Amino acid sequence: GEDVEQSLFLSVREGDSSVINCTYTDSSSTYLYWYKQEPGAGLQLLTYIFSNMDMKQDQRLTVLLNKKDKHLSLRIADTQTGDSAIYFCAVQGDDKIIFGKGTRLHILP
């Protein structure tokens, strides 16, 4: 079945860039999403990219999509303490959205 993989942890120094990676198996995915979850809260849609795009930039966020390698990444520029959260990669399947297990981003002072 469809699968979405991402590393579980990432530590980054405040002010540096964070890059969170994701790989997926479903080549027919139309939309690919990044969600953010803060402690004790639900998921917040951060950004998304359509499958016919290679890159999307939105302020400090840059999404890169490599369809050939089925690889999606989220870059957060100038990482701040408020960026500390779990980041979920998700891909649109035929009838549902498939989520990765989430990457916990830890900010070092």
Added chain:
Amino acid sequence: DGGITQSPKYLFRKEGQNVTLSCEQNLNHDAMYWYRQDPGQGLRLIYYSQIVNDFQKGDIAEGYSVSREKKESFPLTVTSAQKNPTAFYLCASSPGISSPLHFGNGTRLTVT
């Protein structure tokens, strides 16, 4: 403001009791979903509904039941048949089945 409301935020029950989690949305979305989140396991789909009076099982439906009598409401019942009910439960909605999901703030259920 439009959004999804889950209540209560924390819920405690004794083993063997059924419990119902509430989810209400005023976004006029057709589709609604229930996910379960356990540490290190990501989100797992329990049930989803694309339209009123219709719903489908997700990946882990055993021990759960739902109803969709109104567009705005999609309550989830955790029955005594669910072996490991303690978890964080997230409700979501979307305009359609191929649209981004909007999430509520979750209900943390603890069964002892």
